[in-house]
Each structure stands twice: as structure tokens, then as C-alpha cells.
Amino acid sequence: MLPGIDYFTAALTPLNIMLALGGVVAGTIVGSLPGLTATMAVAVLVPLTFAMEPASALILMGAIYTGAIYGGAYAAILLNTPGTPSAIATTFDGYPMAKRGDGDLAVTLACLASVVGGLVGALALLLLAPPLAEVALAFGPMEYFWLAIFGLSLIAALSEQSLLKGLIGGCFGLLLSTIGVADISADVRFTFGSKTLLGGIEVVSALIGLYCVPVLIELVATADRHLKVEASSRGFRLREGFAISWRGKINLIRSSVIGTLVGILPGAGGSIAGLVAYSEARRAARNPQDFGKGEPAGIQATESANNATVGGGFIPTMVLGIPGTPPDAVILGALMVQGVRTGPNLFGQEGSIVYTFIYGLFLATLLMLPAGLVIGRYAYRSIVTVPKALLVPTVAFMTIIGAYSIRNNTSDVVVMIMLGVIGWVLGRIGFAVSPIVLGLILGSIAEQGFVQAWTIGSATGDLAGMFFGRPISLGIVALTLLSLFYPLMREFYARRRKVKEENSYGE
Amino acid sequence: MKTFVSFAGTALAALSLTLTAPAVAQSYPDKPVNYIIPFGPGGESDITARHQQPFFQKKFTEELVVEYKPGGGGAVGWSQLNDYKGDGYTWMGVNLPHIIIKPLQKDVGFKTEDLTTVYMFHYTPDAIVVPADSDFKTLQDLIDHAKENPGKVVFSGSGKGTANHIAQIRFDKLAGVKTTYVPFKGTGAAVTALLGKQVTAEWGYTSVGAKQGDQVRMLAVAMDARHPMFPDVPTFKELGFDLVSGAYRGIAVPKSTPEELRKQISDMIGKINADPEFRKRLENDGMAMLDVPYEDMDAFLKEMTETYTAAAKEAGVLN
Numbered sequence: 001m002l003p004g005i006d007y008f009t010a011a012l013t014p015l016n017i018m019l020a021l022g023g024v025v026a027g028t029i030v031g032s033l034p035g036l037t038a039t040m041a042v043a044v045l046v047p048l049t050f051a052m053e054p055a056s057a058l059i060l061m062g063a064i065y066t067g068a069i070y071g072g073a074y075a076a077i078l079l080n081t082p083g084t085p086s087a088i089a090t091t092f093d094g095y096p097m098a099k100r101g102d103g104d105l106a107v108t109l110a111c112l113a114s115v116v117g118g119l120v121g122a123l124a125l126l127l128l129a130p131p132l133a134e135v136a137l138a139f140g141p142m143e144y145f146w147l148a149i150f151g152l153s154l155i156a157a158l159s160e161q162s163l164l165k166g167l168i169g170g171c172f173g174l175l176l177s178t179i180g181v182a183d184i185s186a187d188v189r190f191t192f193g194s195k196t197l198l199g200g201i202e203v204v205s206a207l208i209g210l211y212c213v214p215v216l217i218e219l220v221a222t223a224d225r226h227l228k229v230e231a232s233s234r235g236f237r238l239r240e241g242f243a244i245s246w247r248g249k250i251n252l253i254r255s256s257v258i259g260t261l262v263g264i265l266p267g268a269g270g271s272i273a274g275l276v277a278y279s280e281a282r283r284a285a286r287n288p289q290d291f292g293k294g295e296p297a298g299i300q301a302t303e304s305a306n307n308a309t310v311g312g313g314f315i316p317t318m319v320l321g322i323p324g325t326p327p328d329a330v331i332l333g334a335l336m337v338q339g340v341r342t343g344p345n346l347f348g349q350e351g352s353i354v355y356t357f358i359y360g361l362f363l364a365t366l367l368m369l370p371a372g373l374v375i376g377r378y379a380y381r382s383i384v385t386v387p388k389a390l391l392v393p394t395v396a397f398m399t400i401i402g403a404y405s406i407r408n409n410t411s412d413v414v415v416m417i418m419l420g421v422i423g424w425v426l427g428r429i430g431f432a433v434s435p436i437v438l439g440l441i442l443g444s445i446a447e448q449g450f451v452q453a454w455t456i457g458s459a460t461g462d463l464a465g466m467f468f469g470r471p472i473s474l475g476i477v478a479l480t481l482l483s484l485f486y487p488l489m490r491e492f493y494a495r496r497r498k499v500k501e502e503n504s505y506g507e
Numbered sequence: 508m509k510t511f512v513s514f515a516g517t518a519l520a521a522l523s524l525t526l527t528a529p530a531v532a533q534s535y536p537d538k539p540v541n542y543i544i545p546f547g548p549g550g551e552s553d554i555t556a557r558h559q560q561p562f563f564q565k566k567f568t569e570e571l572v573v574e575y576k577p578g579g580g581g582a583v584g585w586s587q588l589n590d591y592k593g594d595g596y597t598w599m600g601v602n603l604p605h606i607i608i609k610p611l612q613k614d615v616g617f618k619t620e621d622l623t624t625v626y627m628f629h630y631t632p633d634a635i636v637v638p639a640d641s642d643f644k645t646l647q648d649l650i651d652h653a654k655e656n657p658g659k660v661v662f663s664g665s666g667k668g669t670a671n672h673i674a675q676i677r678f679d680k681l682a683g684v685k686t687t688y689v690p691f692k693g694t695g696a697a698v699t700a701l702l703g704k705q706v707t708a709e710w711g712y713t714s715v716g717a718k719q720g721d722q723v724r725m726l727a728v729a730m731d732a733r734h735p736m737f738p739d740v741p742t743f744k745e746l747g748f749d750l751v752s753g754a755y756r757g758i759a760v761p762k763s764t765p766e767e768l769r770k771q772i773s774d775m776i777g778k779i780n781a782d783p784e785f786r787k788r789l790e791n792d793g794m795a796m797l798d799v800p801y802e803d804m805d806a807f808l809k810e811m812t813e814t815y816t817a818a819a820k821e822a823g824v825l826n
Contacts, residue, residue, distance in 0.1 A: 043548040043575070050561060137703035141689075181579040181615070184690040186667040186824075188613040195586050195616040199578020266699055267692070320702060321718040322695050329549025329695070336718075336792055337557045343720045408543075408576050409583065452689050456705065459661050459687035 004355030011359035019060040020364040024371050027067025034081045034208045035402015038068035039326040046334045054340050055353045059360030065327045066310045073110035078383040081212035086270030086306035089278040093298030101228035107376035108241035109296050110303040117304030118365035120256035121311025126358050133319035136264045145449030146476040148442040153483040154279045155435040166435045173439020176201045184448050196411035205403035205412040206419050210433040212399050213420020219392050227384050236373050244296050251281050251297050252304045259305030263312025266324050270306040277305030318342050535595055539570040543599040545584025547577040552600050558788050562779045581605050586616025593763030603755035604815045608668045611825050625769050626776040627757035627799040631712040633674035633729040639722050646726040653684040660686040663697040664710040668824040670754040671710040676822040681748045717793030735790050773801035
């Protein structure tokens with residue numbers, strides 16, 4: 001018997017179904033526009049929810065949130081630009097698939113994966129919330145530090161063409177992450193006296209710049225069409241999509257679990273979840289060399305993981321009153337304004353609100369299937385058929401609006417354009433942008449964790465125990481080493497095989 | 508007939524308004540007012556603004572639109588406040604001790620006196636919080652332990668040079684102890700570290716007690732009198748430490764805003780603050796009310812600046 005099943009019917013009022021559907025559609029559209037994030041989508045909506053019942057308000061916000069995370073996949077696949085930071089790793093295989101004419105299939109796969117991830121995350125929230133909240137608490141500064149280092153070690157896996165260039169890119173990203181007022185030490189760093197740089201490099205505007213601007217420049221600089229046009233309409237390619245998803249079911253489930261777990265950790269978020277799931281999918285795959293060249297399993301991993309963070313993130317939010325992700329912080333705030341108290345008692349005293357919400361989240365996730373497929377189809381067709389002369393200015397306009405609206409700051413637009421040009425130049429000389437983005441996102445997490453762990457370790461006189469005596473930390477360190485040496489090991493074996501072959505020729 | 512009566516009523520009301528209100532502000536506000544929060548959504552500054560929103564609309568019929576301009580711990584927003592038109596339609600949230608400490612540390616694009624604060628409407632009092640199952644039942648337990656183990660009591664808190672940090676410095680001095688303060692990014696992260704037992708205790712806020720409920724215990728609150736939500740938690744004053752502090756929030760307007768309009772806005776915020784329902788809502792979130800109108804602002808800020816500067820110098824946050 002599922003807990004709070006009585007509330008299932010409460011979630012199914014016509015109003016709630018309408019809110020869930022409307023929320024998913026609105027969220028998907030907002031999430032698909034680069035720069036308009038899930039946090040913003042939810043924040044804009046908050047005043048509307050004041051007049052609603054708490055459970056309905058939550059359903060609407062949860063639906064928008066989950067839709068926005070999925071919507072981020074469209075821009076990632078069709079424009080090589082993550083619509084939200086969660087979709088960074090979706091670009092790796094999504095865009096190559098679109099380039100070869102399989103964009104429609106990629107969008108369908110993303111939709112199916114998002115639904116699976118969303119359901120797994122919501123199931124964890126329903127069944128395991130209190131024990132899983134303990135996971136959030138087991139992660140101290142040291143664990144966050146090692147988690148960030150683990151994320152950085154993915155650079156090695158992501159930049160097989162040139163490890164050195166990947167590392168240089170990562171260092172450049174780390175350097176960018178130190179600009180502005182430091183989060184915990186409050187020092188003003190590397191602003192060169194400019195007001196603009198006080199707030200640091202905004203991650204989302206950096207994403208838009210680094211990923212989207214080079215695509216735009218290439219579109220203008222070459223005569224080719226943006227994406228291949230298929231002569232006949234092939235529908236949703238749903239049968240194909242289902243078949244691939246079924247074959248990748250282990251990958252989908254593993255990635256959803258990773259996404260749920262990372263989602264539980266406050267401050268980690270969908271971008272890390274997607275990257276970790278991607279790297280694990282690649283490590284487990286029989287064909288790791290196909291990743292990054294349009295391998296469906298790459299999309300499945302990221303998209304299931306990032307939607308699983310939605311349910312995962314609600315776990316600490318509801319059980320501990322600590323928001324798991326930035327959109328959760330907004331939702332928590334909205335609940336407080338309504339006078340609802342989160343915390344351990346929420347599941348008991350306010351059971352009607354919590355369970356109605358959780359079942360509403362299931363409902364929204366399921367509605368994402370039809371809604372997501374239809375919108376995805378429309379997005380694909382319009383991106384493919386629209387003439388370049390219209391596509392480029394429209395997307396360019398969107399990038400500017402997107403970069404501006406993150407913090408209502410024109411200087412973020414300037415930073416976006418500058419980073420875009422840098423990204424384009426670097427791309428021409430063989431540098432990938434993803435290591436830079438990893439450095440930028442993970443740098444501040446690593447720095448905070450390190451400084452805090454060091455301070456606590458020195459105060460208690462146990463620095464060694466702090467860095468190397470914590471079991472979860474050690475587990476992450478082991479994963480990091482594996483991820484670092486994996487490409488080298490593969491190269492080693494490949495070379496040995498080659499040597500053997502050459503020797504056999506010699507005989 | 509009915510229509511006529513209501514029409515007459517409206518006319519009378521309008522007339523009385525014209526008679527009492529200053530000439531410049533007859534129709535203010537006659538369009539939505541933008542309320543810029545120099546932090547991201549979901550923080551306490553956002554939540555208090557959200558609380559004000561419906562009351563503003565009810566009392567002054569126009570909408571109060573909350574916008575965000577995060578970055579640099581508020582510095583990005585504050586350094587741009589005076590670029591806005593001083594027509595009464597742009598408000599910006601201001602926070603103490605941020606607007607005092609930050610410009611003293613380094614050039615962050617604004618000086619404290621650049622900000623025209625018209626009202627300080629509440630504060631979130633500092634409090635020492637421990638996990639519910641902690642051995643420290645009273646503040647004295649914690650002080651005794653800290654005296655025996657100098658530097659080994661580790662506090663989490665939100666940021667460096669912030670209300671939490673300065674409270675820790677002031678308290679260490681008052682109690683004659685030496686403790687370690689570990690800054691975290693925001694109150695949420697500081698609470699996570701506390702509940703996860705990464706630290707001994709937290710220099711947090713009364714709002715932590717409201718949000719985390721029976722997972723935590725507050726040992727003392729930095730208020731003049733006990734908080735209505737927590738009648739069992741003593742104040743530092745009661746226990747013999749002269750410490751009243753917290754994160755203070757107010758509203759500022761661009762410098763070009765005319766004097767009369769500044770006063771009028773101050774009155775409006777005061778009216779929202781006076782609403783018993785509004786007070787109840789903020790207190791339920793663990794916050795404490797404060798009423799510093801425009802005319803008292805200079806004296807208030809002067810006093811706060813002296814206190815904060817002394818503590819920040821002590822901490823080495825300032826040179």
C-alpha cells in the first residue's frame with residue numbers, strides 16, 4: 001500500500017489536472033529558451049499561487065519545475081545550447097544526433113528519459129524521503145570538495161582528443177569561477193575595479209555564450225543549412241524511441257538513481273547530476289568511443305538524471321526544510337508565505353498537502369509524455385524548416401534576452417558575448433568548451449568545501465582525518481581516480497593490442 | 508440611488524485625500540512599483556518581500572512587483588540603485604550589516620551613504636542553535652565547554668562579515684571564550700552542516716528555529732525581549748550578555764527621489780508594518796518587527812555603523 005494513497009484522488013481534481021498540464025507546458029517552453037531557467041520560471045509564478053490552496057500551488061510549481069528541466073533538452077539538442085544548466089551533457093550527443101538528421105528521435109528519447117527520471121525521483125520522494133534526507137546530512141564540506149574534484153576529473157574523460165587542452169580549458173574555467181565577491185570569504189577578487197565583475201561570471205550567461213554564440217557564428221560563416229531536412233515527416237519516431245529506451249533500461253534506471261541521489265544534496269544540482277550520470281553511462285557502455293558522437297545512451301543518461309533531481313531535491317526541502325535546488329528554495333519560500341511549515345512534521349500533520357503534491361508530481365511527470373512529445377515535435381520542425389536568415393537573428397535575440405534576464409543585468413550580456421567569442425576562437429584551435437564550464441561551475445563548490453573542511457579540521461586538530469578519514473569521501477576519491485585513469489588505461493590497452501598486431505605482422 | 512451614494516463616497520474620499528496628501532503625491536502610486544531584491548529568489552529577503560506584496564496591493568491598490576538583481580552579496584544591486592529614476596516606482600531592499608561592512612572592506616561600487624534608506628521594517632535576530640540531541644542544554648553548557656576547549660567549538664554561519672559572523676565575534680568577547688567560525692554560503696548550507704553534525708553549533712537566526720522546528724534547539728536569541736514564537740528561549744540580555752543583533756532589512760530608494768516622496772514611501776511601509784496580520788505572519792517565520800522610519804534613519808544607521816565597525820575590526824574583516 002502506498003503511503004497517503006487516499007490523497008491520490010485529491011490530486012486528481014479537474015483543477016489540479018489542469019494546473020499540472022498547464023504547468024508542464026509552460027515550464028517546457030520556458031526551459032527550452034536559453035537563459036530562462038527553472039528557478040526563474042517558478043519565481044515568476046509565485047505571486048499567482050498566493051491565492052491558491054497550498055497543495056494546488058505546489059502542484060503547479062512542481063509541474064513548471066519538472067517541465068522546465070525537460071525543456072532544457074530542446075535547445076541542447078537542436079541548437080547545441082543547454083536551455084538550463086542541467087542540460088549541459090545533453091549537448092554532447094544530442095547535437096551530433098540532430099546534425100545527422102536524427103533530431104526528432106533525440107527529442108523523443110529525451111522526453112521518454114525525462115519521464116522515467118521524473119517518476120523514479122518522485123517515487124523516491126514518496127517512499128524513502130525521511131531516510132534519504134539523511135544522505136544530504138552525511139555530506140559535509142569535505143564530501144562536497146571531493147564531489148567537485150570528481151566532477152573535474154570528468155574533464156579527462158570528456159576531452160579524449162587532447163587531455164592537455166581539456167585540462168587547460170578546465171583551469172581557465174576555474175580561474176573564471178574565482179572572479180567577483182567570494183561566496184564565503186567575502187573577498188573581492190579579480191574584478192579589475194569593474195562593478196560589472198563584482199557578482200562574478202554568471203553560470204547561465206556563460207553557458208549561453210560558450211555554447212550558443214559559436215554555433216551562431218558558424219551558422220553565419222558557412223553556407224550549409226543548420227540541420228538536415230528530411231523529405232518526409234517521420235512522426236514522433238515513437239516506436240524507435242521506445243525500442244531504444246527499452247534497450248537502455250539499465251542505463252535509464254542507473255542514471256535516474258544517480259540523479260535522485262545528487263538531487264538530494266543541496267548545492268549540487270542538475271548540472272552535476274547530468275554529468276555524473278553521463279560519465280557513468282559511458283564507463284558502463286560497450287561502445288564508449290561512440291559517446292560524444294551522437295550516442296542515444298548519452299541523452300538518456302543526462303535527461304533521466306536531471307529530471308530525477310526534481311523529486312530528489314524535494315526530499316531535503318520537505319523533510320529538513322533545506323532547499324535541495326534553487327527552484328526548491330523558491331517553492332519553500334512560497335510555502336512559507338502561505339504559512340505552511342516544512343520539516344519532519346510536514347509528512348504527518350500536513351499529510352494532505354504533501355501527498356497531494358507528490359501524486360500531483362507523478363501526474364505532471366506523466367503528462368509530460370504527451371505534452372513533451374508534441375512540443376518537441378513542433379520545436380524540431382520549426383528549427384529545421386525555418387530559414388537561416390530568420391533562425392540566426394531569432395536565436396541571437398533570445399540569447400541576449402536570456403543572458404540579461406538571469407540577473408536583470410546588461411553586463412551579463414557583455415560577458416556572454418565576450419565568452420562566446422572566446423569559445424569560438426578556442427573551438428577553432430581544438431579546445432572544447434565543456435571543460436571550461438565544468439571548471440566554472442565546480443570551482444566555487446570545490447573552493448568552499450576545501451576552505452570549510454580546512455577550517456574545521458584545523459580547529460579540531462584533525463586535518464588528516466578530515467581529508468582522508470571519512471568513508472563517503474574515500475568512496476568519491478576512489479571514483480575520481482577511476483575516472484582520471486580510465487582514459488589512460490584504455491589508451492594503454494589499445495596501444496598494447498596494436499603493438500601485438502604489429503608484431504604479428506612482422507612474423 | 509445606490510450608485511449615487513457610492514459615487515458620492517468615492518468623491519468624498521478623493522476629496523479628503525487631496526486635502527491631506529502633499530501636492531506632489533496626489534496620485535502616487537498610480538502604477539506598479541518595482542521592488543528590487545539584490546539577492547536571488549528564495550532567500551529571506553525575497554520571502555519578506557513576498558509577505559509585503561499582498562498587503563501593499565490591499566492598502567495602495569497598485570501592485571508591488573518583486574524583481575531580483577543578485578550578485579556580489581548584494582553589491583551588484585546596491586551599486587546600481589542611484590542609476591534608477593527617483594520617481595517612487597523603484598524600491599530596493601537593503602540589508603544590515605551588509606551595506607555597512609562591504610563598502611568598508613573594499614571598493615564594491617557603492618558607499619553606505621549612497622543608499623537612501625527610507626525604512627527599516629524588521630530584523631531576523633541572531634541565535635545560537637544546536638541540534639535537538641546536543642549535549643548542550645543551555646548557553647552556559649556551551650560556554651563552559653568552550654572555555655575548556657579553546658577554539659574547538661566550531662560554529663557554522665552564513666558568510667563572512669555577516670550578521671552571524673559579527674555576532675560570534677561580539678559574543679566571544681562578551682563571554683570571554685574563543686570559538687571557531689566557519690562561513691557557509693547562505694543559511695540553508697549552515698543549517699545542513701549543523702544537522703549533519705559537521706559543526707558543534709550554528710550562529711544562525713531565530714528563523715532557523717521556526718523552519719527546522721524540533722530538529723534544533725536555540726540556546727539564546729539576540730533580542731531585547733523574548734520572541735513570541737519561542738517563549739522558552741532566553742535572550743542573551745537575560746543571561747547577562749549585552750547582545751541584540753541580527754540581519755536587518757529595509758527599503759531604499761534612488762538618491763534623486765524628492766524629500767516628500769521619501770517620507771511618503773516611508774509612511775506606506777510603516778502602514779504595512781502596522782498591520783497586525785502582517786506582523787503575525789513575519790513573527791510566525793521567526794522574524795522580529797522593527798520600525799525605523801525615514802526621519803530616524805540617520806541616527807539608527809550611525810549607531811549601527813559604530814557597533815559593526817568595531818566588531819568587524821576585531822574580527823580582522825576590516826583593517
